[in-house]
Amino acid sequence: MLKKRKLGRNISEITVGEKLVVNQKIEDRDLLLYLGLTDDANPLYIQYDYASQTPLKRPIVPAIMLTGIITSAISKYLPGPGSHITKQEIRFLQPVYHYENLQFTFEVTNVDHENHFIDIKVEALRNEAEPVLEGMISVCPPYALSKLNVSVLENF
Known part of the structure; x- marks a missing residue:
């Protein structure tokens, strides 16, 4: 017997001002998985010898990994499973370094029932104080x- 899976909240259940906070620590495992998956050989992401000779002084986290954390939070929590991003604008304000603790805050700023979309403001802080990114999604x-049952979501 297959278990019924829950979808995220539909637009009628979402209100302006809702917030979500997600904490994330960037680990070597995450970086190595990204680099292996994408075959991205940028030395700025993993080579300490190279990065130490740049103004950044040490390896940084790829911007797309930070975008992935945002995408994951939207898919899992706000609004949740079954949702998808239609537009994103993200500014990366500061480099993020390996092993840093980031706090992502998401806030619903607009709910458009007629066009079936919501806007979410996102920001990430390093050590709960220094902004490293901001954006609108x-x-x-x-x-x-109309009817959500096991057969509809067999492969979900």
Whole structure:
């Protein structure tokens, strides 16, 4: 027997001002998985000898990894499974270094029922104080299905 899986919240359940906070520590394992998956050989991401000779002084986290944390939080929590990003604008204010603790804050700033999307403001802070990124994300929340049962979501 397959277990029924839960979709995220539909647009009628989301209100302006809602917030979500996600804490993330960037570990070597995460960086190595990214580099292996993408075959990205940028020495600035992993080579301490190279990075130490740049103004950054040590390896940084690829911007796309930070974007992945944002995407994951939207897919898992706000609005959750079944949602997808339709537009994103992210400014990377400061480099993020290996092993740093980041706090991502997401806030719903607009709910457009007619066009079925929400806007979410996102920011990430290093050590709960220093901004490292900010952005706006437009998201299509999951659609309310007329009948949600096991057969609909067999492979979910």
